[in-house]
Amino acid sequence: MTATTEQAVETRTFLPVLDDDAPPQHPRPGLGKPTSEESFTLIGTWVAALAMSWLVTQRLLPLGGWAWLVVSWFALGILFTIVTGFMSGRRVDVVDRVAGAVITSGALVVGAALVSTIGFVVFRGWEPLLHLNFFLDDMSGVGPRDAFERGGIAHAIVGSAIELGIALVVTLPLGIGTAVFMTEVGGRFAGVVRTIVEAMTALPSIVAGLFVYTVLIVAIGFPRSGFAAAMALAVMMLPIIARASDVVLRVVPGGLREASLALGASRWRTVWHVVLPTARPGLATAVILGVARGVGETSPVLLTSGVATFMVTNPSEGVMNSLPLYIFKGARSPEPMDIERAFAAATVLLILVLVLFVIARLVARTRTTARRRGLLGRLRRLTQHSARTRETT
Amino acid sequence: MTTLPATESSFADAPEVAPRKLARKATGVDRVFELSASAIGATVLLITGGIGAFLAWQSVPTLERYGWSFFTESAWQPEADILGIGAVLVGTVSVAAVAMVIAFPLALLTALFISEYAPAGIRATLISLVDLMAAVPSIIYGMWGYFLVMPHAAAFALWLQQNFGWLPFFKIDADPDAAVWDVSRYVGSAFCAGIAVAMMVLPMSCAVMRQVFSQTPPGEKEAALALGSTRWGMVRTVVIPFGRGGIIGGTMLGLGRALGETIAVLLIISPDFVIKPRILEVGTNTVSALIAGRFGDASAAQLSALLTAGFVLFVITLIVNTLASIIVNRSRSGAGTDA
Numbered sequence: 217m218t219a220t221t222e223q224a225v226e227t228r229t230f231l232p233v234l235d236d237d238a239p240p241q242h243p244r245p246g247l248g249k250p251t252s253e254e255s256f257t258l259i260g261t262w263v264a265a266l267a268m269s270w271l272v273t274q275r276l277l278p279l280g281g282w283a284w285l286v287v288s289w290f291a292l293g294i295l296f297t298i299v300t301g302f303m304s305g306r307r308v309d310v311v312d313r314v315a316g317a318v319i320t321s322g323a324l325v326v327g328a329a330l331v332s333t334i335g336f337v338v339f340r341g342w343e344p345l346l347h348l349n350f351f352l353d354d355m356s357g358v359g360p361r362d363a364f365e366r367g368g369i370a371h372a373i374v375g376s377a378i379e380l381g382i383a384l385v386v387t388l389p390l391g392i393g394t395a396v397f398m399t400e401v402g403g404r405f406a407g408v409v410r411t412i413v414e415a416m417t418a419l420p421s422i423v424a425g426l427f428v429y430t431v432l433i434v435a436i437g438f439p440r441s442g443f444a445a446a447m448a449l450a451v452m453m454l455p456i457i458a459r460a461s462d463v464v465l466r467v468v469p470g471g472l473r474e475a476s477l478a479l480g481a482s483r484w485r486t487v488w489h490v491v492l493p494t495a496r497p498g499l500a501t502a503v504i505l506g507v508a509r510g511v512g513e514t515s516p517v518l519l520t521s522g523v524a525t526f527m528v529t530n531p532s533e534g535v536m537n538s539l540p541l542y543i544f545k546g547a548r549s550p551e552p553m554d555i556e557r558a559f560a561a562a563t564v565l566l567i568l569v570l571v572l573f574v575i576a577r578l579v580a581r582t583r584t585t586a587r588r589r590g591l592l593g594r595l596r597r598l599t600q601h602s603a604r605t606r607e608t609t
Numbered sequence: 610m611t612t613l614p615a616t617e618s619s620f621a622d623a624p625e626v627a628p629r630k631l632a633r634k635a636t637g638v639d640r641v642f643e644l645s646a647s648a649i650g651a652t653v654l655l656i657t658g659g660i661g662a663f664l665a666w667q668s669v670p671t672l673e674r675y676g677w678s679f680f681t682e683s684a685w686q687p688e689a690d691i692l693g694i695g696a697v698l699v700g701t702v703s704v705a706a707v708a709m710v711i712a713f714p715l716a717l718l719t720a721l722f723i724s725e726y727a728p729a730g731i732r733a734t735l736i737s738l739v740d741l742m743a744a745v746p747s748i749i750y751g752m753w754g755y756f757l758v759m760p761h762a763a764a765f766a767l768w769l770q771q772n773f774g775w776l777p778f779f780k781i782d783a784d785p786d787a788a789v790w791d792v793s794r795y796v797g798s799a800f801c802a803g804i805a806v807a808m809m810v811l812p813m814s815c816a817v818m819r820q821v822f823s824q825t826p827p828g829e830k831e832a833a834l835a836l837g838s839t840r841w842g843m844v845r846t847v848v849i850p851f852g853r854g855g856i857i858g859g860t861m862l863g864l865g866r867a868l869g870e871t872i873a874v875l876l877i878i879s880p881d882f883v884i885k886p887r888i889l890e891v892g893t894n895t896v897s898a899l900i901a902g903r904f905g906d907a908s909a910a911q912l913s914a915l916l917t918a919g920f921v922l923f924v925i926t927l928i929v930n931t932l933a934s935i936i937v938n939r940s941r942s943g944a945g946t947d948a
Contacts, residue, residue: 283761283765308839308842309839311839311841312839312840312841312842315841315844315845316726316840316841318718319718319721319722319725319726320722320726321718322714322715322717322718322719322722323718323719323722323723323726323727325715326715326716326718326719326742326811326815327738329808330738330742332753332757333745333749333750333753333808334745336753336756336757337749337752337753340756389649390649390652390653390656391653393645393646393649393650393653394649394650394653396646396649397646397647397649397650398650400646401643401646401647401650405647405650405651406650408654409650409651409653409654412654412657412658412661413653413654413657414934415657415661415927415930415931416657416658416660416661417930418865418869418923418926418927418929418930418931419660419661419923419926420868420869420870420871420897420919420922420923420926421869421871422869422871422897422900422901422919423664423869423897423900423919423920423922423923424660426900426904426915426916426919427660427663427664427916427919429904430667430912430916431663434909434912451656451660454653454656454657455657458653482637482638482639482642483635483639483642483643484638484639484641484642485638487642505744508744509744511746512744512745512746512747512748512749513746513747514746514747514748514871514872515871515872515897515901518872518901519900519901519904540746540748540872543748543749543752544748544872544876547748547751547752547755547756547876548876555756558752559752562748562749562752565746565748565749566745566746566749569744569745569746570741572744573740573741573744577737
């Protein structure tokens with residue numbers, strides 16, 4: 217009787233359906249995950265160390281100030297970790313815990329340094345940023361003690377944009393062209409070029425600036441101008457972009473090239489239609505990171521462009537200001553208002569670098585990873601899916 | 610019936626068989642492509658190589674004029690015709706040394722944390738943060754060091770002097786037990802500049818180290834864990850030996866960057882031309898800060914001397930970077946990865 221009912225049940229077969237978002241059927245065993253006792257010991261150790269260090273530094277010893285508190289918290293935390301470690305384990309476990317604590321603290325120190333850098337710059341410079349004229353005006357006729365309602369950094373932003381634009385027009389074809397030459401044409405001469413380009417990435421930016429200053433301004437007699445600054449930036453950025461593009465082009469799979477050649481395409485068509493499109497995200501990242509490096513580089517600009525307080529749009533004559541130069545001059549000024557303006561400009565520069573960086577990250581994502589990862593990718597997949605279904609119906 | 614293979618003589622009247630010649634020489638569009646690519650390569654070689662050659666060529670008259678004393682003389686007095694980079698070289702090295710002492714342990718710990726200790730969910734974010742840190746302009750680290758860190762660094766220098774003043778490099782020419790301590794003797798030192806430079810060097814070294822650590826074969830790591838090793842035991846016996854080349858190479862790449870750093874140093878230090886090992890005391894100078902400070906009012910001869918100083922800096926950086934890349938490439942790290 218039982219056999220017949222089983223037969224009745226088993227007549228239908230259910231195909232397994234794969235659901236990406238479903239939770240796993242069995243809870244994954246937490247390998248290496250701390251047990252509740254271990255995490256309690258960890259938290260308890262550090263809380264106890266904090267309390268103890270507060271008692272020692274602020275109440276018992278004359279060591280006021282938060283610096284001593286943090287230092288003694290760390291020292292006592294390590295000490296307490298050793299004590300609690302020996303309560304439950306052997307020497308090996310104690311060493312493991314101490315190493316974990318030291319490594320985590322090291323990373324926390326670095327994180328705190330980064331947060332303090334960004335936080336400090338924004339904190340000191342937020343006030344001028346609230347006035348719209350800070351982005352729209354230049355500093356002509358604005359005294360160092362004028363209120364933030366007057367003056368702005370439009371001239372520095374425009375100057376930076378013009379200098380970087382010219383530098384990019386020079387470096388982009390030359391840098392990527394050299395990378396194509398080194399990877400696609402090859403030969404002994406390409407090896408020489410690669411060696412020299414790699415060597416020149418070691419050129420300190422101040423020496424690049426000094427080179428352009430000596431050749432263009434002193435020897436040829438070209439005036440200090442945006443063009444000279446752009447040349448200095450180009451000299452600095454060229455090896456960086458060429459080398460980064462070379463790395464990107466070298467990882468294009470050789471099979472793709474061979475497939476294209478086997479289909480009868482010429483080498484030029486292979487490069488143009490296969491290699492460069494494949495490497496496009498990587499090349500874009502290389503260029504954007506080169507720009508991010510160039511936009512914040514102060515020393516070549518300091519030597520070659522001169523400082524203007526007014527808007528200059530002609531790069532070939534007359535001094536021109538740029539963001540890093542404006543910040544540098546402001547930071548060295550004795551006037552507190554100038555310093556505050558410099559911090560505001562530094563915030564703008566920081567945001568600019570951040571935006572460039574995020575763009576580089578988004579571009580660098582290949583299409584497949586962009587689809588798989590993140591909310592944005594999932595949304596895009598969803599919209600593409602609905603668009604496709606709409607087309608078919 | 611079996612046919613015997615034809616003997617050679619039966620082919621005597623057949624036309625000569627020769628392998629087809631393959632033309633490797635590019636023709637048409639390819640020729641244009643190859644030539645223009647070579648032209649671009651030659652241009653870049655001319656530009657970049659030209660800079661190095663120009664610097665070397667400009668240094669010849671200076672080195673002929675001053676000889677070896679250019680490297681040992683500490684004063685920079687163009688009006689008295691005494692020029693030397695002894696002091697600035699020592700200053701450059703001491704700033705870079707302070708930076709590396711701070712940056713190396715932090716970079717190593719951070720790289721280990723990201724690759725081995727951080728939860729897998731936030732690892733990608735942490736990597737991006739380190740890369741972002743490398744992209745922050747040096748002028749911003751300079752402002753951070755000058756306005757935020759320097760007062761605290763001066764207080765720390767006072768403490769070091771009071772407790773470790775017997776060490777020659779912690780000596781300061783000021784009374785440590787004065788009722789009101791003379792702050793101006795403790796700021797603008799190689800130590801203060803080194804802190805800001807460390808922030809610039811750190812993300813770069815950290816990125817190289819993390820990259821190498823992440824290439825550790827997972828099989829070896831799992832083998833260590835399966836043999837009963839703790840996480841630190843695994844890191845100590847597998848990850849660090851595997852990544853040793855990356856650790857050294859990343860540190861040296863950072864050192865190359867630290868030697869050439871200009872703007873943060875220029876903002877923080879008070880220029881001084883004395884050879885001194887006292888890193889906590891006010892006043893020092895580096896090659897790049899010297900160039901940035903003196904280029905404006907330089908005559909042709911002085912400009913040539915500045916270019917020589919720049920050339921010396923470039924050669925030092927080049928040697929450090931080349932050694933770094935050799936170490937990274939020759940170590941076991943990266944072996945077996947199919948890029």
